[in-house]
Amino acid sequence: MAGIVATTVPPEVQEAEAQAAAPHAHAVSRDGQSADGFRFFTPQEAAIVVALVDTLIPKDDVGPGGVEVGVPIFIDRELAGAYGRGARMYLDGPFGQGTPQQGYQLPLPPADLYRIGIADLNAWCVETRGGKTFDELSPADRTTALKAIEAGQAEFAQVPARNFFSVLLQNTMEGYFADPMYGGNRNSAVWKMIGFPGAIGMYREVIEKYRNKRYDVEPKSIQDLS
Known part of the structure; x- marks a missing residue:
């Protein structure tokens, strides 16, 4: 797993889940600022993704x-x-059972994989986790469920469970460390945590000045350079 699971659900997560699940409040509020509406996920899917x-x-x-x-x-x-549509993916057949080294081997673009995978995840949780959907589980039970999926111990009805988990984990890490202009890493909080200067790290004119020295500056997004 990518982190240690909290024993209680933080207030910001409770708020995000409630708003994602509400039929007329299809947004996630972040730190009291203007809410970001979901464009792809339905409210029910958004609650699961949160x-x-x-x-x-x-x-x-x-x-x-x-x-x-x-x-x-x-x-x-x-x-x-474009990513959701699989614009840069080969999606023509034939499709066979690939090896782990061969990467993604499904005919589904990412958007379809998520939509079907979330439905499969919920159905599997309802069947194996006391009738509850994933977002209804406790934090500890969510962790147990994801560990089972990652280990190949879960059988989804329509898509391979481990494929769904692999893409989800990859996208989650990408969003966590990405340039804030893409929606994640809000306020460059993750870059600040790891000491990454952001886009200005590419500026060659400061390489010699800071060689073997800490480059301690406020991180800059691509948008900050325009």
Whole structure:
């Protein structure tokens, strides 16, 4: 797993889940600022994604959680765009059972994988976790469920469970560390945590000045350079 799961659900996650699940409040509020509406996920799907991201990267003493820095919004934006449509993926057959080294081997673009995978995840949880959907589970039970999926111990009805988990984990990490202009890493909080200067790290004119020295500056997004 990408982090240690909290024993209680943080207030910002409770708020995000409630808003994602509400039929007329299809947005996630972040730190009291203007809400980011979901473009791809339905309210029910958004609630699941919020719970998934919070389980993979919960807030702890080291740094911010995935929900509070907007990772669900990052994933939503990606799926609503070219990535979600599989614009740069080979999606023509034939399709066979590939090896782990061969990577993604499904005929589904990411948007379809998420939509079907979330439905499969909920159905599996209802069947094996006392009739509860994933977002209704306790934080500890969510972790147990994801560990079973990651280990190949879960059988989804329509898509391979481990494929769904692998893409979810990859996208979650991408959103956590991405340039804030894409929806995640809000306020460059994750870059500040790891000491990464952001886009200005590419400026060659400061290489010699800071060679073998700490480059301690406020991180800059691509948008800050325009």
